[in-house]
Amino acid sequence: MGHITKSSWVPSVTLRVDAEGVEPAALLLGADGRVRGDADMVFEGQPVHPSGAVRHEQASLVLALHEVEAAVERIVIAGVADGGTLTALAPDGATVASYRVPGSPDATAVVFAEFFRESGGWKFGGVGKGYGSGLAGLVTEFGVEVAEAEESSEPAVAGPVPLTGVVKMPGQAPSADGAVVSAGRFPPVDGAVVHGGPFPSADGAVVSGGPFPSADGAVVPGRPFPPADRPYQLVEGWEFGPVFEAFTITGDDDQVVTVDGRVPPGPVLVEAAHEDRGYFGVFPLNSKNKDEEYLFNTTLPDFTGSSVVPAPEGRALRLRVRADRRWAMRVKPVAAARRLEGTLRGYGPEALLYTGGVADLQVHFEGDEDGGGYVGIWCHEVAGHTRLTDQPTLLLNRTEPQRRTVPLPEGPLLLLYKADGPWTLTVDGLDR
Template identity: 60%
Template sequence: MGHRTESSWVPSVTLLVGIGDTDIAALLLGADGRVRGDADMVFEGQPVHPSGAVKHTKKALSLALHEVEPEVERIVIAGAATSGSLAAMAPDRAVVVAWLIARPDDAEAVVYGEFFRESGGWKFTGIGKGYASGLAELVTAYGVEVEAEAEKEVEQPVAAPADGPVPLTGVAKAPGRTPSRPLAQSPWQALVAPSAPARKAGEAGGTPAPTASPAVTTAPAPTASPAPTAAPVPTPWPAPAPSPVPTAYPPVERAYELVEGWEFGPVFEPFTASGKGGEAVTVDGRVPPGPVLVEAAHEGEGYVGVFSLNKFNKDDDHLFSTTLPHFTGSSVIRAPGDRPLRLRVEARNRWALRVSPVAAARRLTGTLRGYGPEALLFTGGAADLRVHFEGKEDGSGYVGMWCHEVAGRTTLLTHPALMMNATGPLVHTVPIPPGPLLLLFSADGPWTLTVREIG
């Protein structure tokens, strides 16, 4: 790649990158060293990459390196010419990058450094290359199409349209497009040309174009149903608080963390995909054969289904099949060894998938709340599990749980133990054996689980 400075490894986790009060931006590059479209620029006016892996917040950048699409080879960090120190901090607040920046002479914009892939991981290298003509020259070097009169047009603020905001991907006075706020608020915004569309999901090396993602308010959130009077909650158990119900599209943003000591299933860097409507997804080679965690999210209302495909490219098993609004869920499936794992998504709106190690599932301890189906890990001793299922608004809704005892195993049980199988709101206690256990919990709505070990 022609790096000119000594490079250092960084952990493949979510890093917070900043240079003091300097506003910075990221450009996501493919193997050709160029952006694939407007969506591959992340800055104040376009703060979230479609993959969700790179975000701009408070003059800093959040880089979820473990979620970056495989087509992205490099992430360039750039901004206005300045002096200072670029720092990258891991979730445990450890500083993993500290790069001193000296402002180049006669430069208006600078490439501070870049993160790049190597041998299955990520490295950082400092660059410090200046561009005398400013941001336009800098981004053009990486394939961004810039209008010749962009700077002049930025000086003329354009009023927001009466029918609401539109995606911030255009330039003032572009035919048929009106920005939702004055472009002068961000010097980067004027550099995004409307003639450089992002490739759609499913195209070679492509990502879906960014769209505004306001909170969905048209569908009423399910309300908590009271526990049946015939089975009151015993006084030794605390009364569960209402479980959270998503009110907006959550693109599988839960942090990637592995449960310590969990040994069931292979360990690998997660695979992510997103799109809208029906689509077939081929998981890349980073996912080895064996049990893997599949997380899904769907925007708004409507049916969503996720199915695995067999070697004949036909539906093999269903992971999710629901009309639950603002759906989120997770389950475990076996990735085959003789071919890539393929998933078929049937959905009405936008969706996101993440395939991770089973060890990335949530651990069941104390009190846990959720919404929809979820794979849970239990590593404690024999316990009683209190289930409070709130059900649907009309008093219906399914709730069930299957138990895989995974000690010493490398595959899922063919016939896991069915621990509960019921419909409608309920409060119920289920005795569970000592761990390690993989619990596949299924619910058509909000729930609360409280675990109490025996003895």
């Protein structure tokens, strides 16, 4: 189907990729030719990659090639179609690559082309491979697990398929008894595999969802409201906090959540999402069933965030949720939080793990919708500790948009980052 053209160099800038009325999808692949997690598929139903480097916008894909993570070797462009012409445009509107795939009556989905690394840059190559099994069969070839379609008398609607999870989640972490637990899957007592995980993450983990800053500084709408259960991975070698099977719950108004017995005492990660606009707050309850200091207290639209709270000894962790809209929450090991290295983007508060040496941290906080907002960073040095330090180091405490540099001590560190809008963090290591 189609023909293979000689590959050509493309500039490592932000490109817009269109495919003649087709809703395109991008698959970010590692050196093994497979996705690392379900966040590595960007399409209409999941429009922002955790790194922010690949986005789906208005029936197009935006690829910031200069921001793609080093672990990504190829970006495959596909769509629900039997053919068509794929075009990649530079920021000035000039066409830098184009490839035509002739239609075929046997194909319902097609891989149009791919971008791949070579000699420190990026090349474009046409592929033109059709799939009679549709997009579901296409993405399965690259390591994506697709949900089984339910039987229905209604005709099938062409478009992106629902995803239940993705294979190829590397890394391992020790469990409490010393056994090795594969990242992203925690076997309960009965041996069944249960998925949990971030709303999604980068460097393996997940960036909190919500708007992300584009290359020109504009805010891009985030992914849709996350499902209650998604895979995640642990940061390899991180030893702070217990390892356990994730706990997930959803709701649509005020509720008191009692976390079940799968969550042991010690510091745990809490991720939360709140749909649309309105107020969202989460408050741990103490032994007297009274609110303690809040975990989340926000009116950010399409909020997603994470923080760390100590699960108490001798009783269940209880959280009071106040919400105007639908929400989801996950309680997971701290080791499942996103790792801070290189450049990281996010939206709202997030718990971050730092395992590098002394460094400078460049902070760019874009502010909230009204041009204000708060940004703060608390640093917990966790080496040799089993609980959060009573007096963490306050690295940043400001209001309004900021561009600042703060010093980081040597890791391992747990950074509790609080922000009322989109942000970018860049780690600059220091030579010693």
